[in-house]
Amino acid sequence: MPTTHAGWFRVVAIAEAISWAGLLLAMAAKYGLGQPLGVTVMGWIHGLVFTAYVVTCLVVFSPLRWRFRVLVLALVSSVPPLASVWFEWWARRRGLLDLREADEPTFWAKVGYALKTLN
Template sequence: MVAVAEAYSWAGLLIAMAFKYGLDMSLGVTVMGWVHGAVFTAYVIACLVVFSPLRWSFWVLVAAGLSSIPPFATVVFERWAGRRGLLEVPDTDAPTFWGRVRYVLRELN
């Protein structure tokens, strides 16, 4: 849901930029820039929150983060991850990333 919202906010920002540079109306960029920044931040935070329970590898997390940079790439990433089953919680007893970090920190203590 956040990936699609990020793509829509990109579209809104691009339209606002067209109004700014084509018709000299800059208020839209101010508003849509703020909206896109908030949704972009929400997408990055969502990726950081779900990568451990979904047991993503580091490279999948990097791909998710990088997909937030080009316009509409978050939707492409969502579809790619969905086809590979990366958006479903795996049915396994293997520890999550943070579970492994907790274990290492406990052992070091």
């Protein structure tokens, strides 16, 4: 099991791409062979993994110190088939999956502080 933010992101990104490919194969079976059950099963699985990918992006962008446009690119890459793997490769090559130290608090720390202040 992964122990880092980057490791979890990579696992979920690959799973999202695999579920996309499975859904595409199930759609080919449905419309080419008249077998609709695959789309029902793979559609549910892909929906679950897609949601996990979006949540993972929202969780890891703060500790990994991604800029907002990198987060948007990560989220947009979940739409085209297999693009989440391309994004993971691109982010790894640019060092965006390395944990970086910074003086300012993370985004989620700022949100937590704002929520505590409001209460």
